[in-house]
Amino acid sequence: xTLTPNPDAPxxxxxxxxxxxxxxxxxxxxxxxxxxxVYPVCAAQGCLLxxxxxxxxxxxxxxxxxxxxxxxHPVLNAALTSQLNCVAHVMFAGLTHAPAIQLVERLVKLxxxxxxxxxxxxxGSIAVEVALKIALQYWQALNEPQRTHFxxxxxxxxxxxxxxxxxxxxxxxxxxxxxxxxxxxxxxSAPTPNFGQSCTDADVHELTQLLEQHHQQLAxxxxxxxxxxxxxxxFYSAEYLIRLRQLCDHFNVLLIADEIATGFxxxxxxxACEHAGISPDILTLGKALTGGYLTLAxxxxxxxxxxxxxxxxxxxxxxxxxxxxxxxxxxxxxxxxLLASDWxxxxxxxxxxxxxxxxxxRTLPNVIDVRVLGAxxxxxxxxxxxxxxxxxxxxxxxxxxxxxxxxxxxxPPYIIxxxxxxxxxxxxxxxxxxxx
Ligand SMILES: *Cc1c(COP(=O)(O)O)cnc(C)c1O
Numbered sequence: 001x002t003l004t005p006n007p008d009a010p011x012x013x014x015x016x017x018x019x020x021x022x023x024x025x026x027x028x029x030x031x032x033x034x035x036x037x038v039y040p041v042c043a044a045q046g047c048l049l050x051x052x053x054x055x056x057x058x059x060x061x062x063x064x065x066x067x068x069x070x071x072x073h074p075v076l077n078a079a080l081t082s083q084l085n086c087v088a089h090v091m092f093a094g095l096t097h098a099p100a101i102q103l104v105e106r107l108v109k110l111x112x113x114x115x116x117x118x119x120x121x122x123x124g125s126i127a128v129e130v131a132l133k134i135a136l137q138y139w140q141a142l143n144e145p146q147r148t149h150f151x152x153x154x155x156x157x158x159x160x161x162x163x164x165x166x167x168x169x170x171x172x173x174x175x176x177x178x179x180x181x182x183x184x185x186x187x188x189s190a191p192t193p194n195f196g197q198s199c200t201d202a203d204v205h206e207l208t209q210l211l212e213q214h215h216q217q218l219a220x221x222x223x224x225x226x227x228x229x230x231x232x233x234x235f236y237s238a239e240y241l242i243r244l245r246q247l248c249d250h251f252n253v254l255l256i257a258d259e260i261a262t263g264f265x266x267x268x269x270x271x272a273c274e275h276a277g278i279s280p281d282i283l284t285l286g287k288a289l290t291g292g293y294l295t296l297a298x299x300x301x302x303x304x305x306x307x308x309x310x311x312x313x314x315x316x317x318x319x320x321x322x323x324x325x326x327x328x329x330x331x332x333x334x335x336x337x338l339l340a341s342d343w344x345x346x347x348x349x350x351x352x353x354x355x356x357x358x359x360x361x362r363t364l365p366n367v368i369d370v371r372v373l374g375a376x377x378x379x380x381x382x383x384x385x386x387x388x389x390x391x392x393x394x395x396x397x398x399x400x401x402x403x404x405x406x407x408x409x410x411x412p413p414y415i416i417x418x419x420x421x422x423x424x425x426x427x428x429x430x431x432x433x434x435x436x
Contacts, residue, residue: 003056006043006072014040014052036388039395044071047416049400057400058420060410060428065229065261066292069337070415076291079333083326092120092322099328106335107298110270112279117306119299119315120323124260124286125159127297128222130317131282132163135220135254138305141312147219149183151210151253155190155232156224158258167222169231186214191236191244195226195275195373199239204247211251220254220282226272226373229261233378233407235371241276248281254305260286260297264335265343266411268351268374281305291334296327338414346414350375353418354410357425364433368406377410377425379432390431397427408432 018040026032040052047070049057062068069076083099090097104118119134121127132150139147152158152167159165165175166182175182188207193199211218225241228234248255257280262272266288269275273283282305286297309315354377361370361379369380385403394401401410401424410424 003048005054006045006050009043009050012042012052036391039391046070046072047413047420051395055395055398057395057398058412058416058424060399060401060412060424062288062411062413063292065266065287065411066290068264068266068288068414069291069334070413071292073291073337075337076293076330076333080293080326080330083329087325089321089324089326091320093318097323097325097328099325099332100323103298103323103328103331103335106332107285107300110335111283111285111300112271112273114279114281114302115283115300116303117301119301119317120328121286121297121299122319122321122324123159123295124284124297125161125164126319127260127284127286127299128159128164128167128258129161130299130315131222131256131258131284131301132167132220133317134282134299134301134305134309134315135256137309137313137315138254139219141309144216147217149185149214149217149219150256151186151188151214151218151221153188153190153223153228155228155234156222157229157231158222158224159260172231186210186218190228190232190234191223191240193237193240194371195235195237197237197239199237199243203237203240204243207244208247211247211253215251215253218251218253220256221248222256222258224272225257225259225262225278225280226267226275227262227376230404233371233376233380233409235373235376238276241273241278245276245278245280254281256280256282256284258284260284264288264338265347265414266374266376268344268347289334290327290331291337293330293334294324294327296324296331341414343414347374349418350412350414350416350421353421354425357422358410358429361429361432364429366435367432375411375414379408379428381406381408381432386435390435393431393434394427397431399424399427401428 022033027034041049042052043050119130150167155169158167166185168175192203259271263285283300290296354372358370358377361367366382368382371378384405
């Protein structure tokens with residue numbers, strides 16, 4: 001490991017900055033002032049975060065699924081700089097630009113064939129909002145305005161904006177404080193059985209009944225294909241997804257696949273829907289889309305849905321920073337970088353590393369389950385992790401892992417090397433065995 005401080009990192013008075021942070025900054029999912037301390041990052045390189053005090057941390061989170069190529073990547077930096085010297089931003093209504101057109105072309109080519117129309121959004125939650133709007137406007141166009149509800153799944157997660165929250169797990173989700181004011185949706189049990197197992201009629205019995213009872217009120221079904229992420233870190237059967245596709249066709253309900261976390265190789269396929277060989281009616285992408293450089297997301301749908309909807313009214317959405325040229329340029333570079341690499345072998349290598357590295361956790365008394373799929377490793381504990389202690393122990397050992405609740409999980413940048421991955425897993429297990 002080369003642990004050279006980045007000479008370009010400007011000098012700051014961190015004591016002062018952290019005092020200001022504590023006094024005025026609101027951090028994600030946090031109280032104000034923040035319950036736990038925050039660690040100042042002054043630079044990052046490859047798979048390493050550099051803290052202001054000169055410490056380096058191996059990143060096990062890829063900054064929440066995003067940073068697939070690692071930090072400070074020369075190719076992505078160059079793409080951004082060259083776009084910066086042309087145009088950083090321009091409105092997207094009445095104007096267009098090459099980075100957006102080229103990105104849309106790439107997304108259409110890479111995703112399942114029926115998905116031909118792309119709406120670029122400024123974040124994942126907004127991509128979900130747009131997906132839900134497309135479904136609602138589609139049924140309005142077909143003169144079925146009573147289809148105003150969605151069917152979703154327990155332990156699902158689809159974002160933090162209002163309608164996106166309404167389709168997140170209503171009980172275990174982060175949004176239970178809002179339950180009374182949210183649009184009411186229908187929820188099926190979390191998909192079963194586990195990934196790799198076959199799915200029987202019994203496994204989709206409840207789902208079938210819900211669709212049978214409510215399909216006339218349903219605009220769509222929304223699901224994270226194969227991997228339920230932030231709502232539970234669960235991996236479920238590809239056959240379940242195949243059956244869900246069949247049921248949606250049977251009951252004439254749109255299927256929305258939220259691949260914001262799973263897209264761009266994370267599960268071992270470029271998109272998780274490929275495990276089941278299905279195509280959704282609407283697809284959302286985000287997170288790794290720009291390699292973690294800038295916020296950007298996309299909602300894709302079919303020509304038929306787009307044309308049907310448009311015959312009635314335009315799609316009523318238009319973010320100020322829609323299709324930001326810098327974000328599109330770096331997304332194009334990130335996708336090209338991924339496709340030019342032997343990413344399948346890379347993900348397989350990480351999967352093997354996680355399987356070996358996390359296996360010893362199975363014998364810990366406070367561990368319920370250890371599971372790995374692609375470049376995602378999960379250790380499920382029997383009780384919530386005490387975050388402040390856990391983070392301090394991570395930083396002391398030179399790793400960065402941020403659990404939520406009972407779930408301790410790794411989804412490192414794809415460029416993590418074997419030594420870093422081994423170290424990351426070893427330190428994680430050391431911490432968990434000391435916290436029994
Ligand atoms: C992260 C995530 C979102 C929300 O994306 P943001 O960019 O955080 O708004 C939506 N759906 C899934 C599956 C996600 O993992």
